[in-house]
Amino acid sequence: MKNLRYTSITGNSSKFLGLLAVYGVFLLLGFYAFVNMEHEGHWITGMNNQVVWGLPHVFAIFLIVAASGALNVASIASAFNKSFYKPLAKLSAVLAIALLAGGLIVLLLDLGRADRLIIAITHYNFKSIFAWNIILYTGFFAIVGVYLWTMLDWQVEKFKRIAGTVAFIWRLILTTGTGSIFGFLVARQGYDEAILAPMFVIMSFSYGMAIYILVLMATYKWTGRPLGNAVIKRLRDLLGVFVAATIYFAVVHHLTNLYITEHHGYEAYILRDGGLITNLFWIGQIVLGSLLPLALVYCPRPAKSRAMTALASILVIVGGFSALYVILIGGQSYPMTLVPGYEASSSFSDGVIASYNPSKWELMLGMGGVAVALLIVTFGLKIFRLVPESLADELTDPHKS
Amino acid sequence: MNTRQIIRLLTATAILLWSFNSIAASQYTGPNRDANGNIVPTPKGEKCVEPTADMRANHMKYLLHKRDKTMHEGIRTKQHSLVQCINCHATPGADGKISRVFEEDSQHFCSTCHASASVKLDCFECHADRPVESFSQSQIPAPNRRSEAVNGSIKPHVAYNRKVQ
Amino acid sequence: MDHNDMKETNKIDQYRRKFLGGSAVAAAGLALAPGVFLHTVQAKPDDEAVSNKNRWGLLIDTTKCAEGCSDCVTACNNEHGLREIHGPATDSQWIRHVTLKNKQTGHQIDMPMMCQHCEKPPCVDVCPTGASFKRTDGIVLVDKHICIGCRYCMMACPYKARNLVHEVLTDQLPTAPRGKGTVESCTLCVHKVDRGDGTTACAEACTAGVILFGDLNDKNSEISQRLAKEGGQQLRAELGLNTGVRYQGL
Numbered sequence: 001m002k003n004l005r006y007t008s009i010t011g012n013s014s015k016f017l018g019l020l021a022v023y024g025v026f027l028l029l030g031f032y033a034f035v036n037m038e039h040e041g042h043w044i045t046g047m048n049n050q051v052v053w054g055l056p057h058v059f060a061i062f063l064i065v066a067a068s069g070a071l072n073v074a075s076i077a078s079a080f081n082k083s084f085y086k087p088l089a090k091l092s093a094v095l096a097i098a099l100l101a102g103g104l105i106v107l108l109l110d111l112g113r114a115d116r117l118i119i120a121i122t123h124y125n126f127k128s129i130f131a132w133n134i135i136l137y138t139g140f141f142a143i144v145g146v147y148l149w150t151m152l153d154w155q156v157e158k159f160k161r162i163a164g165t166v167a168f169i170w171r172l173i174l175t176t177g178t179g180s181i182f183g184f185l186v187a188r189q190g191y192d193e194a195i196l197a198p199m200f201v202i203m204s205f206s207y208g209m210a211i212y213i214l215v216l217m218a219t220y221k222w223t224g225r226p227l228g229n230a231v232i233k234r235l236r237d238l239l240g241v242f243v244a245a246t247i248y249f250a251v252v253h254h255l256t257n258l259y260i261t262e263h264h265g266y267e268a269y270i271l272r273d274g275g276l277i278t279n280l281f282w283i284g285q286i287v288l289g290s291l292l293p294l295a296l297v298y299c300p301r302p303a304k305s306r307a308m309t310a311l312a313s314i315l316v317i318v319g320g321f322s323a324l325y326v327i328l329i330g331g332q333s334y335p336m337t338l339v340p341g342y343e344a345s346s347s348f349s350d351g352v353i354a355s356y357n358p359s360k361w362e363l364m365l366g367m368g369g370v371a372v373a374l375l376i377v378t379f380g381l382k383i384f385r386l387v388p389e390s391l392a393d394e395l396t397d398p399h400k401s
Numbered sequence: 402m403n404t405r406q407i408i409r410l411l412t413a414t415a416i417l418l419w420s421f422n423s424i425a426a427s428q429y430t431g432p433n434r435d436a437n438g439n440i441v442p443t444p445k446g447e448k449c450v451e452p453t454a455d456m457r458a459n460h461m462k463y464l465l466h467k468r469d470k471t472m473h474e475g476i477r478t479k480q481h482s483l484v485q486c487i488n489c490h491a492t493p494g495a496d497g498k499i500s501r502v503f504e505e506d507s508q509h510f511c512s513t514c515h516a517s518a519s520v521k522l523d524c525f526e527c528h529a530d531r532p533v534e535s536f537s538q539s540q541i542p543a544p545n546r547r548s549e550a551v552n553g554s555i556k557p558h559v560a561y562n563r564k565v566q
Numbered sequence: 567m568d569h570n571d572m573k574e575t576n577k578i579d580q581y582r583r584k585f586l587g588g589s590a591v592a593a594a595g596l597a598l599a600p601g602v603f604l605h606t607v608q609a610k611p612d613d614e615a616v617s618n619k620n621r622w623g624l625l626i627d628t629t630k631c632a633e634g635c636s637d638c639v640t641a642c643n644n645e646h647g648l649r650e651i652h653g654p655a656t657d658s659q660w661i662r663h664v665t666l667k668n669k670q671t672g673h674q675i676d677m678p679m680m681c682q683h684c685e686k687p688p689c690v691d692v693c694p695t696g697a698s699f700k701r702t703d704g705i706v707l708v709d710k711h712i713c714i715g716c717r718y719c720m721m722a723c724p725y726k727a728r729n730l731v732h733e734v735l736t737d738q739l740p741t742a743p744r745g746k747g748t749v750e751s752c753t754l755c756v757h758k759v760d761r762g763d764g765t766t767a768c769a770e771a772c773t774a775g776v777i778l779f780g781d782l783n784d785k786n787s788e789i790s791q792r793l794a795k796e797g798g799q800q801l802r803a804e805l806g807l808n809t810g811v812r813y814q815g816l
């Protein structure tokens with residue numbers, strides 16, 4: 001491989017400022033939503049005593065899961081020593097940090113008492129998976145930060161391999177932890193399954209890769225830097241593998257449930273009778289989020305088009321949001337069985353599907369988190385020398401040089 | 402800046418903030434007026450459970466300690482209990498009304514002082530800021546609910562019909 | 567106040583309790599039908615910490631629970647100042663009347679449901695800050711001072727016993743502090759238990775005698791004796807949580 005020159009983006013074009021302005025608008029909207037929710041309480045949102053985690057959590061968990069996946073490229077480069085991916089690694093690390101920050105901010109601002117952040121840091125219940133996750137997230141920032149440092153500073157470069165490996169292991173634990181937030185909930189029919197943890201790991205791979213592809217394409221396109229097909233092809237192939245694996249897990253998850261008679265009601269709700277949930281599952285998660293991207297990646301004709309690869313990535317993201325909405329909202333709105341064989345009714349939604357209608361506040365808060373993530377990436381690109389000036393084929397492709 | 406300098410700077414800032422704090426605490430004049438000359442309700446009883454100066458400086462520590470004792474161990478002595486503070490200190494003002502913490506220009510014992518010291522007052526988002534006797538009749542938990550709830554002399558605040566669907 | 571003064575206060579407290587306790591027992595005596603077993607719960611001194619000598623619980627006889635009745639719900643709401651605010655989806659319901667219908671036989675069960683005060687509460691396990699906790703006497707509570715309102719406990723509770731306070735509250739009762747953004751649930755009338763009332767608001771209010779409060783650790787208490795003789799089931803017993811609330815007639 002030839003020597004590549006890494007430079008930061010200039011970032012003073014009017015386009016760049018326009019981009020910042022767009023982020024700014026979403027940031028302000030998100031902040032406004034937070035202030036409102038904090039002032040009024042959660043009744044102004046769609047959340048209630050039945051569906052306690054709503055749209056903000058869909059956003060937050062998507063971003064957190066994607067953060068770990070965004071580190072993939074860097075992991076392949078360092079932990080597995082594949083030199084082809086090395087030029088792509090720094091952006092991958094920054095993207096991971098950015099997405100995690102965006103997700104966490106949504107999670108924090110949605111707390112009933114967001115003002116008590118200090119308590120969340122000083123009081124730990126070590127039996128709580130949630131508390132472990134707080135440690136995992138903080139650790140992720142630190143470890144990926146160090147890893148990034150080893151990639152940017154030649155003086156500490158010798159630690160790059162080890163930092164990369166630690167980051168790789170850490171992020172696997174992190175996504176397992178995120179999945180376990182649900183997997184350990186014995187109370188609810190839709191959760192309480194160990195498969196959720198590995199499923200989240202695989203989901204993270206594909207969402208993270210999709211976002212990475214889009215960010216990389218946008219960066220090179222908007223700065224007019226050459227981006228060769230070799231890079232795109234490798235990333236696209238990876239995306240295809242990850243999406244296929246995600247489908248595999250979704251299928252196994254639902255087939256296992258269909259085998260267990262106790263879960264039939266829940267499966268019927270998700271797969272057949274759930275209205276919006278069912279649509280999101282079949283149309284959002286399966287057709288748009290999995291099958292279509294697979295077709296775009298693997299059918300020879302669309303696979304040649306870069307726009308189609310971008311579209312596939314966007315669809316994977318759409319599918320990811322759908323999948324998390326189904327897991328989160330579907331899992332919560334399905335009633336719990338109190339006494340087997342008996343149908344319950346009460347003033348507290350016992351025995352009925354709980355309703356949840358997301359509010360504009362929640363959407364604004366979630367979008368604010370996305371804006372935070374993108375803002376961090378954009379600034380990262382401007383401040384650090386993250387990406388090579390050119391990723392043209394003759395520089396990257398070992399067969400052509 | 403090296404580490405030593407940073408530490409020195411931080412220490413200096415801490416000392417400065419701390420001294421502002423003590424100046425603010427020592428400014429209070431007389432028992433029933435706060436720093437701004439607002440009249441504070443006259444407390445019931447002869448004297449507080451601790452000397453006034455001690456209370457001014459340390460009431461939050463006492464309350465915090467007692468809070469955990471009550472919450473986790475069920476220790477409900479009156480000493481340092483927030484309810485008791487309120488019972489003695491939240492008394493009617495000149496207009497015969499008990500001032501409430503969150504009303505405008507509050508003359509409540511706690512809020513006048515917290516306002517002039519600019520310290521956020523968190524307790525009363527959840528806790529009662531006046532003695533239970535001053536609640537209106539329908540808000541007091543009667544010692545024996547049964548008869549009253551049944552014969553309807555107490556109006557329930559919420560009577561969800563169990564089959565709301 | 568020095569140590570002596572403190573002792574003095576405690577003495578006064580004890581005196582006051584004796585006086586109040588006496589009249590409360592007298593009142594309870596009047597309300598009881600002749601021949602009904604009366605077990606007085608001994609009040610602990612105010613300055614004594616609760617201990618695992620006791621395990622407070624409820625026994626609920628669903629066969630006596632009347633369809634359409636909400637006396638216990640009303641009593642609970644009054645006792646803790648729960649009010650109607652933005653509707654049943656977001657308002658707190660610490661206790662609710664649940665009707666169960668058998669899908670095949672049509673058999674109907676009516677029963678009150680509240681926090682089941684598990685011995686191994688999932689809400690306590692999952693709470694990141696330790697705000698959810700179990701007192702040594704078995705009462706599961708939320709320390710709202712350190713609750714951050716993450717609602718993970720609500721996700722974890724198999725009985726949906728918990729509520730988030732969805733709005734700013736005013737006029738909370740001194741005995742039931744509650745506030746926006748924190749989670750709450752049935753406290754087993756902990757303020758009454760600590761006062762030595764030996765009952766809960768819901769148990770007091772139920773004229774049909776569905777709800778019995780008592781000490782599950784005391785072999786001689788009425789609740790233990792009835793459980794020993796008549797038995798009682800846990801809701802969702804398969805989860806192995808060893809609940810403090812037991813049901814008959816399921």
Ligand code: SF4
Binds near residue numbers: 693713
């Ligand atoms: S909502 Fe409060 S009590 Fe419940 S898990 Fe979170 S911090 Fe703990």
